[in-house]
Amino acid sequence: MLQKLREKTSGWIAGTILTIVTIPFAFFGVESYMSQRVETYVARIAQPPSWWPSAPRVWPVTLLWQIEDIDAQTFKERFENARINLRNAQGDAFDPKAFESVENKRRVLDALIDEKLMQLTAQRHDIRISDAEVADTIARIPDFQVDGRFNADRYQMxxxxxxxxxxxxxxxxxxxxxxxxNLIPARIGRSAFVTDRELDRLMRLLGEHRDVAFVALPAPPADTAPVSEAEIAAWYKAHQGDYRSPETVRLEYVEVDGSTLPAPAVDEASLRKRYQEQIAKYSSPEKREVAHILVQLPANASEAERQAAAARANRLAAQARAPGADFAALARANSDDAGSKAAGGDLGWISKGAMPAAFEQAAFAMQPGEVRGPVKTEFGWHIIKLNQIQPGVQRPFEEVRQELEKQALDNGREQAFNELTSKLVDAVYKNPTSLAPAAQALGLKVQTTPAFSRAGAPGIASDPKVLRAAFSDSLIQDGTASDPIELGPLRTVMIRVIEHTPEQVLPLAQVRSAVIAAIHAERARKAADANAEALLAAARRQGLDAAANAAGLAVVKFDDLPRRSPAPVLPQPLVDAFFNVPRPQKDVPVLGKTRAGGQLVVFAVRAARDGDLTQVTAQERDQLRRQVAMALGAQEQEAFIKTVRSHYTITVAEDRL
Structure with missing residues (x-):
């Protein structure tokens, strides 16, 4: 074994590798690798070099590995965005504590890791996106459109x-x-398809109808039997998690609200000075409506290709300048710009800064109707035609005076707010164990909240940042004031925890009545289950009708019940139970029981029939095909990402989440 190892670590290959890993020492020295580093990543993605896929992950070979980190700040920003989105979606139902769970943090981090892996995959496979595809994607973004068409002015604005x-x-x-x-996962998602046979089978299943009969059992009489002390103690011990008071805090706080600060004085001279400083804002730049014919030239073109492109561009320029030439027709027939070719080369209105420098310089030196070119840019050769000129316009002072005054007032109020907040912070930091001295010195009011849990409460306790600070270990343990917490524009608050009550099990004496009620409810539930089991057993022996009749219960029958209905006649959970059992075989009903709406139901499925494909329209068929293909595509995307993950070593720093 040792001889084999010696053979593998000798020779020219090993020597080359040793040379490669030795190079860093020549530049940085051994001490740079021996010194400690403070790591800040929350996830590290590592992969061996493509030319050595089996490279061991040991130092110094790891210097050859490709390393990509997701830092704590990136994760924090993504997590906060997820918090805001979920809070907006759930409203009052949002649970801050549940959102902070480790599982939720990992879910957000996994999404970031997947994004990074797709970036690395695109780089590794040298995926390139053409200029035409970028332009087409931007043109299809609704925010950049006016009346359904891309608008260059709106885009730049x-x-x-x-x-x-x-x-x-x-x-x-x-x-x-x-x-x-996104190219690879998107293409994989779009590659999914559904065969006609698969679609027929699915439509028969979705359109299935069943004949059912069921008995809704009445609730048993309320349990009134005595509950012993032993039962109470045993239930309380087994269900202590149900009888806990949540962790709570009570705060004192000082709020600075810029909207309540006095408005600053504004004079005419300062407004005119502001106008001059912002003159560019109130001036619309000169715009020019241009069209062009592009002769594309790849960056890696050979000399022969360059000469051919230049000759073609010169020939097209001469044709475009000829008297009576139809520039639009020439562009439609010859331009290599896929984005403007169909429109006769029309690029719409452009302003300075929107086009490559050479193109812009030529376009803004032309007169209406003039044709220039060829003009060379990184995209190739352009033959340019100027259609119209729209001169720049400057709005007069009188027209924008009200806007300038509002700016001055807002800026003055913001400055006053920042100064007051800064003074408050300085004063509080001098005595962080109380907010009263700082508030009194600045004429601010110290307010308090009632006790609240991590679920929050009305007022400042509804803000996620306040909740996070209020339940942080530092504020609870030290009793010191928080850093300023931004509640909104020109609104900030500093808080201090003045009372903290940990989560705790409520004493039995306090929840005794609730425990007894729970025991009675459990007895009633078991009695109802026993009744349902007895009826089900009788139905298996003699049929549901006879069993229900013997028990004095009514049987409800539904024939031709659909799996899904726009206006269901029965609760959907009950219908789902009817369709979740196997189909009857040889006319033998399939029996079962379920709980729907708090009531136990014993049922029999008497017959089942496939959906009638002749009743399905072509539009419904196509819609289902697209939906199923989309679902299959999503599964295949997940499988692809999972496979990509297996080729990387991913390290997660749980303590930094």
Whole structure:
């Protein structure tokens, strides 16, 4: 064995690998690898190099591995977004404590890991997205459309309004990355299909009808038998989780609300100065309506291909400049720009900063009706035609004065809010065990909350950030004030826990009546189950009709009951129970029991018939085919991602979640 190991670690291959892993030491030294590092990742994704897939994960070979980290800040931002979305969806039903569960955190983290794996897969397979596909994707985004068509002005306006503002090139790069990341799973999802035979079988099943009979058992008489002390003690011991008081806190807090601060004084001179400082905001830039013919030139084109493209561009430019030339027809016949070709090369209205520099320089030096080119950009050769010019417009001071005044008031109030908040923070940090001295010095009011649990309460206790701080170990154990917590625009609060009650089991004396009621309810439930079992056993011996008649109970019968109905005549859980049992064989009814709406039901399925395919319309058939194919595609996507995961080593830092 040792001889085999010696053979595998000698020779030119091992020497090459040793050289590769030795290189880092020459640049950074041994001490850089021996020194400690503070890791901040919540998940680390590692994969050996493609040329050495069996590389062991041992130092220093791990220096060759591809490592991608998901840092704590990225996870925190995604988790907060998930919290906001779920709270908005659930409203008052939102449970902050349940949301903070380890399972939920892992669910959010797993989604981030899957995204990162798809990015790495796209990079590993060198997936490229064409300019035409990026342009088409952007053009189909509803936010960028006016009257159902892409609008360049709206596109640039929305990008400029982002925080921080986005340039078209940066946004296009983001779209390109997203398309590359999603390309493989999206194509896998769209590849799923359903055969006619599978669809027929499913439609027969979904359209199935059954003949049923059932008996709804009346509730047994209320249990009034005495409950012994031993029973009470045993039930209380076995169900202590049902008799717990939740953890609660009570807070004192100081709130700073910018909307209540006095409005600052605003004079004419300051407004005019603000107008001059923001003159670009109140000026619309010059716009030009242009069309072009693109002769595409790949970045890796050979010299011969470059010369051929230039010759073709010169020939098209000459044709476009010829008297009476139809530029639109020429573009439709010859342009390589898939996004504008069908529209005769029309690019709509453009402003400076939207196009490549050479294209922009030519377009903004032209006169209406003029044709220029060829113009070289990174996309190839362009022949450009200028159709119209829309001069820039500047709004006068008088027109925007009210808006400027509102800005000045808002800015002044924000400045006053920031100054007051800063003073409050400084004062509280000098004496963090009480909010009263700081509040008194600044003329603010100290308020208190009633005790509340992690589920929250009206007022500031409904804010997730307040709840998270109020139940944090640091505030509970130290009794000190929190950092400022933002409740909304120009609204912040500092809190301090003044009373904390841990979660605890309520004493038996306090819940004695509830325990006795639970015992009575359990006895009644068992009695009802026994009655249902007795009726079911009798029905197996003599049939449901005879058994029900002997018990003095009525039998309800439904023939031709559908599995699904737009207006169900019976509760759906009861219908589901009828269809969850096997079909009758040789005219022998299938018996069963279920609980629906708190009532026990014993039933018999007497017959079953497949759905009639002749009653299914082509539209219904196509809709079901799409739905099933979409579900199958989603399953195949999950299987693909699971397979990709198996090729990576994923480490999760649970303590950082």
């Amino acid at each position: 929305i990008l400029a309004a982002q925080n921080p503002p986005l340039t078209p090139r940066a946004f296009e790069a983001k779209i390109r990355e997203e398309l590359a990341t």
